[in-house]
Amino acid sequence: MYSYSDFDAAFVAERNRQFRAQVERRLDGSLTEDEFKPLRLMNGLYLQLHAYMLRVAIPYGTISARQMRQLAHIAETWDKGYGHFTTRQNIQYNWPRLKDVPEMLDALAEVQMHAIQTSGNTIRNVTADHFAGAAADEVEDPRPYAELIRQWSTDHPEFQFLPRKFKVAVSGSEHDRAVIAFHDIGLRIVQKDGQTGFEVVVGGGLGRTPMIGKVINSFVPKEDLLAYIEAIVSVYNLLGRRDNKYKARIKITVHEHGIDDIRERVEARYAQIRPTFEGADQQMLGAIKSQFALPKFKQAATDAYDSRYENDVLFRSWADTNLTAHRDADHSIVTISLKKHGATPGDASADQMRAMAELAELYGYDELRISHEQNVILPHVHKSDLPAVYDALREAELATANIGLVSDIIACPGMDYCALATARSIPIAQEIANRFDELKMEHDIGHLKIKISGCINACGHHHVGHIGILGLDRGGVETYQITLGGDGTEGAALGTRTGPGFSAEEIVPAIERLVEAYMDHREGPDETFLAAYRRLGMEPFKAALYEDARAEAA
Amino acid sequence: MPKPFTPKVVTANDLVEGDVIYLTADDGWTRDMREAELITDEAHAQIRLLHAESLPLQVVGAYLADAKQGTDGPVPTHFREDFRRTGPSNYFHGKQAETAE
Numbered sequence: 001m002y003s004y005s006d007f008d009a010a011f012v013a014e015r016n017r018q019f020r021a022q023v024e025r026r027l028d029g030s031l032t033e034d035e036f037k038p039l040r041l042m043n044g045l046y047l048q049l050h051a052y053m054l055r056v057a058i059p060y061g062t063i064s065a066r067q068m069r070q071l072a073h074i075a076e077t078w079d080k081g082y083g084h085f086t087t088r089q090n091i092q093y094n095w096p097r098l099k100d101v102p103e104m105l106d107a108l109a110e111v112q113m114h115a116i117q118t119s120g121n122t123i124r125n126v127t128a129d130h131f132a133g134a135a136a137d138e139v140e141d142p143r144p145y146a147e148l149i150r151q152w153s154t155d156h157p158e159f160q161f162l163p164r165k166f167k168v169a170v171s172g173s174e175h176d177r178a179v180i181a182f183h184d185i186g187l188r189i190v191q192k193d194g195q196t197g198f199e200v201v202v203g204g205g206l207g208r209t210p211m212i213g214k215v216i217n218s219f220v221p222k223e224d225l226l227a228y229i230e231a232i233v234s235v236y237n238l239l240g241r242r243d244n245k246y247k248a249r250i251k252i253t254v255h256e257h258g259i260d261d262i263r264e265r266v267e268a269r270y271a272q273i274r275p276t277f278e279g280a281d282q283q284m285l286g287a288i289k290s291q292f293a294l295p296k297f298k299q300a301a302t303d304a305y306d307s308r309y310e311n312d313v314l315f316r317s318w319a320d321t322n323l324t325a326h327r328d329a330d331h332s333i334v335t336i337s338l339k340k341h342g343a344t345p346g347d348a349s350a351d352q353m354r355a356m357a358e359l360a361e362l363y364g365y366d367e368l369r370i371s372h373e374q375n376v377i378l379p380h381v382h383k384s385d386l387p388a389v390y391d392a393l394r395e396a397e398l399a400t401a402n403i404g405l406v407s408d409i410i411a412c413p414g415m416d417y418c419a420l421a422t423a424r425s426i427p428i429a430q431e432i433a434n435r436f437d438e439l440k441m442e443h444d445i446g447h448l449k450i451k452i453s454g455c456i457n458a459c460g461h462h463h464v465g466h467i468g469i470l471g472l473d474r475g476g477v478e479t480y481q482i483t484l485g486g487d488g489t490e491g492a493a494l495g496t497r498t499g500p501g502f503s504a505e506e507i508v509p510a511i512e513r514l515v516e517a518y519m520d521h522r523e524g525p526d527e528t529f530l531a532a533y534r535r536l537g538m539e540p541f542k543a544a545l546y547e548d549a550r551a552e553a554a
Numbered sequence: 555m556p557k558p559f560t561p562k563v564v565t566a567n568d569l570v571e572g573d574v575i576y577l578t579a580d581d582g583w584t585r586d587m588r589e590a591e592l593i594t595d596e597a598h599a600q601i602r603l604l605h606a607e608s609l610p611l612q613v614v615g616a617y618l619a620d621a622k623q624g625t626d627g628p629v630p631t632h633f634r635e636d637f638r639r640t641g642p643s644n645y646f647h648g649k650q651a652e653t654a655e
């Protein structure tokens with residue numbers, strides 16, 4: 001794993017010292033809120049509905065056991081004993097007090113973590129495929145590049161006041177687990193004529209105007225990556241609209257100018273700045289790469305796994321649902337569900353964080369990942385250790401076998417926490433999960449992604465849910481609008497609205513009718529909800545949502 | 555025609571704690587909405603809001619929230635203010651927990 005250089009450590013310490021002084025000056029009245037707000041946002045501190053909220057970056061979703069333990073310690077010492085893992089591979093604390101935040105930041109710095117650039121119009125936490133370095137289908141581990149981008153973008157003098165926030169995601173696999181088509185810049189490692197480089201996608205985004213990113217360059221040689229990205233951000237910095245916050249993201253710039261025009265401008269800028277990249281970044285990359293070397297994988301027999309798999313149905317169900325193929329045939333990738341039926345998606349208690357940290361130490365080469373789907377991953381576990389991992393997860397109430405199923409829901413904080421929300425999202429997620437748990441259907445239903453946002457900002461990715469749910473305020477009543485057919489992977493698609501929304505009481509039965517319609521119409525268990533929707537179109541689902549309801553009411 | 559004025563309370567977040575507070579008639583701050591001053595006059599509402607905004611050492615983000623007279627004092631008319639005076643629905647945290655003590 002990447003370890004801070006002296007420069008990184010000194011930089012974070014200095015920023016924390018500055019922020020501590022800023023908090024003091026706010027509390028003694030020398031700073032007004034108008035002056036203080038941008039300063040606190042630069043350090044990830046928001047003011048939400050019921051309290052402040054501190055957003056901590058987990059770069060490319062990778063953390064060590066020691067860091068996870070520290071997150072638990074922070075949750076217990078200065079918060080209410082839990083943390084919320086988000087789709088941006090961050091962790092949010094929902095209840096800090098202003099005067100405690102400098103202490104929290106110092107505690108984070110002790111384990112080489114921080115909250116810098118988790119807010120504001122800067123280049124945000126670079127996210128990555130949560131299976132990076134472990135996936136069987138990977139060309140190359142994308143995280144060294146993510147780390148390079150993080151170092152280049154952190155405190156980059158030219159890019160601290162961009163027209164709007166800027167999000168970058170990287171993946172090293174054909175199969176997109178990092179939602180790269182919906183980021184300001186999405187990067188995918190590809191090979192061409194024996195060379196490694198990046199397919200660069202630009203102008204994707206969710207929010208009020210969702211857009212699928214467009215390929216600006218199908219192959220940028222890997223040594224030119226930073227220069228090329230700098231060219232993109234630099235063009236956007238000048239061209240992006242600062243007159244209207246809702247038109248300021250690069251997706252609008254690309255939409256208004258057209259991808260060909262943007263490509264030309266980027267090429268021109270690239271030609272100018274490329275000579276100024278004289279290889280220092282490549283030396284850095286070399287050093288970074290050595291820190292991401294794979295662990296030395298354990299060699300052992302896997303009989304213990306095989307016999308448990310044969311003999312224990314619950315274990316088998318968990319293994320079938322929560323394990324993914326690893327590049328080493330005797331290892332597995334373990335996804336730990338933070339979606340126990342009825343629990344808040346993405347929340348983990350301090351005890352659960354410690355339990356996961358311990359498993360990483362004992363069986364996982366000291367590595368954990370946070371996924372954008374709000375789960376935690378042990379990227380490398382030898383198969384012989386899986387029974388022990390499973391037993392410990394059960395003990396910690398972390399063994400729910402539902403990855404990729406209907407209860408593995410992404411939900412943003414919504415109106416239970418978020419000041420921008422127009423409706424709640426967490427209780428809807430809880431009720432849907434409980435309902436399908438009661439029905440004992442979710443393994444039959446199979447792969448189905450439900451994603452819920454509490455307002456049009458779309459932090460819960462509803463546009464790319466197979467079933468998306470958007471909470472709105474319609475005349476003072478929480479109302480939920482459904483979209484179908486969204487896809488955040490390589491088949492990138494935006495969901496289509498079904499029609500009028502549903503009240504909080506109606507939404508769970510409505511989702512149930514949708515799923516029933518799918519079960520009635522599918523060609524067989526191998527045809528997923530998304531595939532069935534693509535084959536059948538909206539009609540049968542619309543009928544299930546609206547006509548059947550009317551028939552029942554009549 | 556301008557919309558008729560509906561009754562309001564002045565609400566904000568506490569600077570240090572970050573939690574929801576309401577302005578009382580005697581210029582104090584309360585964490586219990588029922589003790590807030592229910593303002594029925596538009597001009598008075600602006601004066602009270604300006605007063606709240608002149609206290610940057612105590613409050614952040616003061617605004618006027620719609621309210622109406624309930625049996626024990628002002629109550630919200632919109633669900634957002636109802637959540638603000640209660641706390642989140644997924645845990646028994648925030649105001650609901652504090653007033654239960």
Ligand code: HEM
Pocket residue numbers: 046048085086087088092164167204205206207208209249411412413417418419420457458459460461
């Ligand atoms: C609770 C405080 C939060 C606030 C105030 C907030 C604010 C926003 C805003 C204003 C946007 C729209 C940006 C635009 O379209 O220009 C947005 C988008 C987004 N946020 Fe949040 N958000 C919050 C929490 C979260 C959480 C908890 C997550 C992760 C679960 C998250 C992830 C995202 C994502 C993925 C997007 C859409 C991608 C895009 O930028 O287009 N946010 N957020």
Ligand code: SF4
Pocket residue numbers: 412413414415418419420421422453454455456457458459460
């Ligand atoms: S989608 Fe809206 S309600 Fe949900 S976290 Fe984002 S800003 Fe808040």
